[in-house]
Amino acid sequence: MSSFLQEITEGKIDYSGQALVDLISKVTLSAAGIAAFCAGFALQDLRITFGIIGLAVVTLTLLVVPPWPIFRRHPVKWLPAAKAKAE
Amino acid sequence: MHSIFSRINNGSAFLSSCMMALLAAIALSSFLFTANAEGDLSISSIKVVSSNARRYPNKKQDLAFINFNITADLSPLFHWNTKQLFLYLEAEYVNKQGVKNEVVIWDRIIRRKEDAFVKFVGKNKYMFRDISSSFKGVPPANYSLKYNIMPYVGVLQYGEAARTTKEVAFPEPQSRL
Numbered sequence: 001m002s003s004f005l006q007e008i009t010e011g012k013i014d015y016s017g018q019a020l021v022d023l024i025s026k027v028t029l030s031a032a033g034i035a036a037f038c039a040g041f042a043l044q045d046l047r048i049t050f051g052i053i054g055l056a057v058v059t060l061t062l063l064v065v066p067p068w069p070i071f072r073r074h075p076v077k078w079l080p081a082a083k084a085k086a087e
Numbered sequence: 088m089h090s091i092f093s094r095i096n097n098g099s100a101f102l103s104s105c106m107m108a109l110l111a112a113i114a115l116s117s118f119l120f121t122a123n124a125e126g127d128l129s130i131s132s133i134k135v136v137s138s139n140a141r142r143y144p145n146k147k148q149d150l151a152f153i154n155f156n157i158t159a160d161l162s163p164l165f166h167w168n169t170k171q172l173f174l175y176l177e178a179e180y181v182n183k184q185g186v187k188n189e190v191v192i193w194d195r196i197i198r199r200k201e202d203a204f205v206k207f208v209g210k211n212k213y214m215f216r217d218i219s220s221s222f223k224g225v226p227p228a229n230y231s232l233k234y235n236i237m238p239y240v241g242v243l244q245y246g247e248a249a250r251t252t253k254e255v256a257f258p259e260p261q262s263r264l
Contacts, residue, residue: 010091011091011094022097025094025097025101029098029101029102029105032105033105033109037109037113040167046113049113049167053109057102064098065095067091
């Protein structure tokens with residue numbers, strides 16, 4: 001039970017999942033920032049700018065923070081345990 | 088990025104960098120808007136009244152009372168980064184000691200573009216007096232209508248909407264209004 005709770009709260013993902021998360025968050029935030037500036041400038045409204053940023057942040061949190069299965073597809077393969085040395 | 092906490096930490100760190108860049112871009116973008124406000128200012132009458140100074144019953148103090156008309160269209164100054172405008176009427180004169188004075192005698196805060204067409208007839212809101220307590224011998228003054236553009240993000244910008252074409256002389260003080 002405690003290990004299950006730890007799993008839930010820790011939300012570990014594997015190495016390629018981490019790389020994917022990094023890429024997704026950087027691309028999303030940069031693109032959202034540029035899009036927010038352009039949309040706000042075009043429509044002359046700062047609320048649109050910060051609305052777009054806020055939406056992007058909420059979506060990104062949902063997308064990236066929980067340990068979705070897509071981030072756990074490449075678990076680390078450990079070598080088989082070496083035989084204990086002969087006594 | 089292995090755990091939930093480190094993902095939140097990394098994401099918010101990059102978000103704050105993006106936010107700073109975005110705010111800087113918004114602040115810089117307000118320099119692209121170079122529209123000027125057009126306006127007209129005329130001084131209809133000016134009176135100088137010699138009255139008792141506050142707190143000093145035996146001291147005389149000249150107060151200037153100025154009636155003026157303002158028409159100004161400040162709506163071009165409203166863009167996406169304009170929070171509000173501060174519009175003020177300034178009296179500019181050189182006093183007897185040769186010091187250049189700029190005195191704000193009237194002001195108004197404009198919060199919306201719909202209120203940006205200003206048509207005002209009235210008198211000064213703030214007491215106008217010289218530090219030497221007399222306007223005698225003070226050369227004629229200029230009056231100008233100036234504004235500050237207060238942004239949501241970025242720096243305050245200054246501008247001038249109108250100015251009196253002729254200098255206005257201070258009349259002789261009268262004993263009552």
